[in-house]
Amino acid sequence: MTRRSAFSIVIVAPLVMLAPAARGARAATEIALTIEQNRFQPDEIKVKAGVPFVLVITNNGKGAEEFESKELRIEKVIPAGKTVKLKVPALKSGTYGFVGEYHEKTAKGRIVAE
């Protein structure tokens, strides 16, 4: 493999990976989650394993919060007063923690898929 062709692989491969992003979404169960006083309400969410769902997160707090789940690879800033819909892919059964990154001590919760 020449250096040039190897180089174009490095450039093209990541772009090809982006292509399926256009895939449409089917209507999925929406689960509401509220942020208030640097806490999540509710702090435990039960979902069906193997079924994608949508988290509808509303930030009623005074400042921005970042919904973060290392395990789900989700990081999403939600400005104060805003609602964000997050599509979550189908999960294997198990418990997945999440935090509000800006207030990790109080803003904690988990998603239980079963």
Place this chain on the structure above:
Amino acid sequence: MGGTFVITLREAFEAALLLGIVYTYLDKVGRPDQFHYVTRGALLGVAASILLGVAVTVLSGPLLDLGPDLIGVGVLLVAVVLLTWHGWWMRQHARAVKGDVQRRLDEASATRRFWIVALIAFTGVFREGAETVLFVWGLLAQASVSGIGAAAGALLGIVGAAALGWAVFRGGKRVSLPKFFAVTSVLLLLVAGGLLSTAVGKLQGLGVLPITSVVWDTSSLLDDRGLVGEFLGGLVGYRAKPSLLEMLAYVGYLVVAGALVFGDVVGRKRDRGPAPPSAVLTGEDKEVVTAR
């Protein structure tokens, strides 16, 4: 206040590291007169971060739901390409230079080089920039005494990260040119590999790429939520629970980009046996070149 300090320090750390490296790079190749490329790239990154921060608070609906994520993934992938390009170029440069770095850089290609460096500065800052803007803005908006203290902590975190970048620059100036090229080309590959696996993880989180099983779990040894784990995550892409796809992307990238950037080293050793002892040259701008 301490908590917000750590958050912004962590978010700005990678940008500061990259800025430190590219400033040092320009200094090393004898072109500190071109620092303005990096400075402008970084300032544009700040401006773009503020714009995106404003956009996120104004927008709603699907633009808010998906827009920032797609921009985030795009920035990550562009950064991977730029860092690979830069690493490759540094190796070419190190090979080609037979003593006078200055003269080589005066070639026409040098201008294009500066643009890449400027773009690296831009993506480095923009990557976590909007997040940091929103965070600090949110703290200021609280308009309480504790909010002001928290915002002060957050700003100090950015200053702390800048100090780290400055330390990289000062330290980088002292090491020899070949060593600087060698160390940074390895480091930039690891950073880029980490960015690529982060992009893959984000695409998995978005449902674009399929979810794959967790390859290992070292969270009890070194949690990627802890301070050290987070920094290692930003630096070399450490994950306590990497998914199969993330790991493949990381390893695959290192193999392909490593062959691209360091292929000549391996090839030379195989063709001619161990490299002969390097001639030791004196002077800052001298490159140590083995006979070819």
